[in-house]
Amino acid sequence: MAEPRPSLAVWKFASCDGCQLTLLDCEDELLTLAAAVQIAHFTEMSRATVAGPYDLSLVEGSISTPADADRIVAIRANSRRLVTIGACATAGGIQGLRNFAASGTYAETVYAHPEYLASLDTSTPISAHVEVDYELHGCPVDRRQLLEVIAASLAGRAPVVPGHSVCQECKGRGTVCLLVAGATPCLGPVTRSGCGALCPAVGRGCFGCFGPADTANTASLATQLRRQGMAPIEMARLFATFNAGAPAFRDEVSAQGGAVQVAFGRTPRSRNHEAPR
Amino acid sequence: MSHGSGSRRTIGVEGLSRVEGEGSLRVVVHDGTVTDVALEIFEPPRYFEALLVGRHFTEAPDITARICGICPVAYQMSACAAMEDACGVTVDERVASLRRLLYCGEWIQSHALHVYLLHAPDFLGCADAVELAERDRGAVERGLDLKRIGNLIMATVGGRAIHPVNVRVGGFYRAPAPDAVAALAEPLRRARDAALATVAWVSGFDIPDVPGTYRFVALRDDGRYPIERGRPCSSEGLDVSPAEFGDLAVEEQVARSTALHARLGGRDPYLTGPLARYALNSATLPPIAAQAAAEAGLGPVCSNPFQSIVVRSVELVFACDEALALVEAYAPPDPPAVDVVPRRGAGTGVTEAPRGLLLHRYEIDEDGTILQARIMPPTSQNQLTIEADLRRVVQDGLDLGDDDLQWRCEQAVRNHDPCISCAAHFLDVSVLTA
Numbered sequence: 001m002a003e004p005r006p007s008l009a010v011w012k013f014a015s016c017d018g019c020q021l022t023l024l025d026c027e028d029e030l031l032t033l034a035a036a037v038q039i040a041h042f043t044e045m046s047r048a049t050v051a052g053p054y055d056l057s058l059v060e061g062s063i064s065t066p067a068d069a070d071r072i073v074a075i076r077a078n079s080r081r082l083v084t085i086g087a088c089a090t091a092g093g094i095q096g097l098r099n100f101a102a103s104g105t106y107a108e109t110v111y112a113h114p115e116y117l118a119s120l121d122t123s124t125p126i127s128a129h130v131e132v133d134y135e136l137h138g139c140p141v142d143r144r145q146l147l148e149v150i151a152a153s154l155a156g157r158a159p160v161v162p163g164h165s166v167c168q169e170c171k172g173r174g175t176v177c178l179l180v181a182g183a184t185p186c187l188g189p190v191t192r193s194g195c196g197a198l199c200p201a202v203g204r205g206c207f208g209c210f211g212p213a214d215t216a217n218t219a220s221l222a223t224q225l226r227r228q229g230m231a232p233i234e235m236a237r238l239f240a241t242f243n244a245g246a247p248a249f250r251d252e253v254s255a256q257g258g259a260v261q262v263a264f265g266r267t268p269r270s271r272n273h274e275a276p277r
Numbered sequence: 278m279s280h281g282s283g284s285r286r287t288i289g290v291e292g293l294s295r296v297e298g299e300g301s302l303r304v305v306v307h308d309g310t311v312t313d314v315a316l317e318i319f320e321p322p323r324y325f326e327a328l329l330v331g332r333h334f335t336e337a338p339d340i341t342a343r344i345c346g347i348c349p350v351a352y353q354m355s356a357c358a359a360m361e362d363a364c365g366v367t368v369d370e371r372v373a374s375l376r377r378l379l380y381c382g383e384w385i386q387s388h389a390l391h392v393y394l395l396h397a398p399d400f401l402g403c404a405d406a407v408e409l410a411e412r413d414r415g416a417v418e419r420g421l422d423l424k425r426i427g428n429l430i431m432a433t434v435g436g437r438a439i440h441p442v443n444v445r446v447g448g449f450y451r452a453p454a455p456d457a458v459a460a461l462a463e464p465l466r467r468a469r470d471a472a473l474a475t476v477a478w479v480s481g482f483d484i485p486d487v488p489g490t491y492r493f494v495a496l497r498d499d500g501r502y503p504i505e506r507g508r509p510c511s512s513e514g515l516d517v518s519p520a521e522f523g524d525l526a527v528e529e530q531v532a533r534s535t536a537l538h539a540r541l542g543g544r545d546p547y548l549t550g551p552l553a554r555y556a557l558n559s560a561t562l563p564p565i566a567a568q569a570a571a572e573a574g575l576g577p578v579c580s581n582p583f584q585s586i587v588v589r590s591v592e593l594v595f596a597c598d599e600a601l602a603l604v605e606a607y608a609p610p611d612p613p614a615v616d617v618v619p620r621r622g623a624g625t626g627v628t629e630a631p632r633g634l635l636l637h638r639y640e641i642d643e644d645g646t647i648l649q650a651r652i653m654p655p656t657s658q659n660q661l662t663i664e665a666d667l668r669r670v671v672q673d674g675l676d677l678g679d680d681d682l683q684w685r686c687e688q689a690v691r692n693h694d695p696c697i698s699c700a701a702h703f704l705d706v707s708v709l710t711a
Contacts (some may be wrong), residue, residue, distance in 0.1 A: 014321040016349075017345065021347060025420070031414070031418075045294075045405055047404050047405065096326060096329065204451075237336065
């Protein structure tokens, strides 16, 4: 008799769906994967759902509501291994910019009636709430890395995902350094590899989709960027995107002092919600 | 979950599946009459319109792409269009054509995902595409191949399939090499054949006939099927500029509902998306797509939402054919982007996301700082119409058992390919109580 297949569950919190879509974008492997594991819970893909416990839970998205803070605890308790996928789940995501703003200002900007909302003032990574077995970075995650993490998790071994910077991938594909040769601001030296160094290949500086590399020296890069004439507000914006909540990037944003308040702290003018005319 | 007791019957789906994002639906029937319908969203709000304030105008395409991993190009294109409008810039035709090619890739990827993985299982009684593959592996592999080719276009032009990196206000960072674009032709010919097979496949499904009366809203683009630009038009004769449309479409937040609802002139619900695009533009389809539509039995207007899968498949044929024409005519834009110098003002951009019209409006300062942002995705515009569909579908299907009626309701929601992740940047999370 065949051994029961390991069960896989995919969960969504505050996010864009892009990381779980990466799983569906494995067009060559999807049907093979579906035969190798039991897809027990994946609402974007199936209306069938199987009760836990689950051998592997993949979690996309950040925690930004009281209900989600409870839900992740229940999912953790029902999962043998829990792996977070993407910048929202590992660093709080772009919606984590609210963490830099004064309490309540964001809701008032977007909603006519913020009192209807049940939303937290912060957007935080999954690891701030429960124990996480592995974090896969990227906005979005890389397809090959995702398959590697699933395969490794099910085999009970450590995933082989390098922690070095985008610079190594640039060198690997023979792209001329934008920072050195073109004085183009680039986060490549401090950003985790995994994308394949896509941006420098089209003549654009890295903007940090994969978050800080393992040994990111952001202070040194900031010094270099300042020397090249970058203003504090530009520096704050550069470090404060999808991985603004990752400590190495967050510290560099905070180091810009008053510029942070200018960029993310002021109360914006209210969105135009009109009553029916 | 569904249950009936006496004269009161409640159909509820707590975790709506095979849609992008997290939502649920609830329908209440009293004495044979539908009394309450709610498509509920519990996707957390992400406050994009607030976090954009204070950012540089050049950052809007990459930041708003993160609203939706399924249709990031739509966000990038509407953001670019709005910023270029604010700055008084028009891109040249080569840039416009390359944008249209990139956007075709997204239509192919998103429509193939929806038709094969999300929607077709409903018509064939399968829980998902995996179960469908056990019965008809060839069909699912055809769908995955279409999806792969859509992603290939996005990776070739945009640098990456999900959240492309090569798009900027004014155009592209680098024009793709001619040989890289030319290499798309062969896969696209295969995709076009697969799309034709898709139309034949879905038009053979057992499709419920529950026609609606719709106020359709879609772009029109000078005799071309609309994708990356155009004027908002309606089936009732509306024909306005993007900015005027932004003023007309009023969104309201109501306590009973979980979503902002858009109404024209603050009054009238409307529908965007494939049915609307087709109704207002079917005469502009290229012959191969028009013929596929005719063979599938579609007239110039389709008002049965359950046939949206056929219309979406016809749009797949169009997108493959259009992409192939753009590939064959490709000349790299040089320079790949026009300079866009910020000035104080406001701009509006509208484009056709796979699931409907997407509007961005920004006010920026003279140094390019964003002062105000408004983003109106298709799903918030379609919300009222989806609820009206549910009401009709339940009324029409009262003879069905609870499980079948529940499934029919789910299918009715999926007819419009709602993207809850998109809508949730301003949807609330309050729980609906009986």
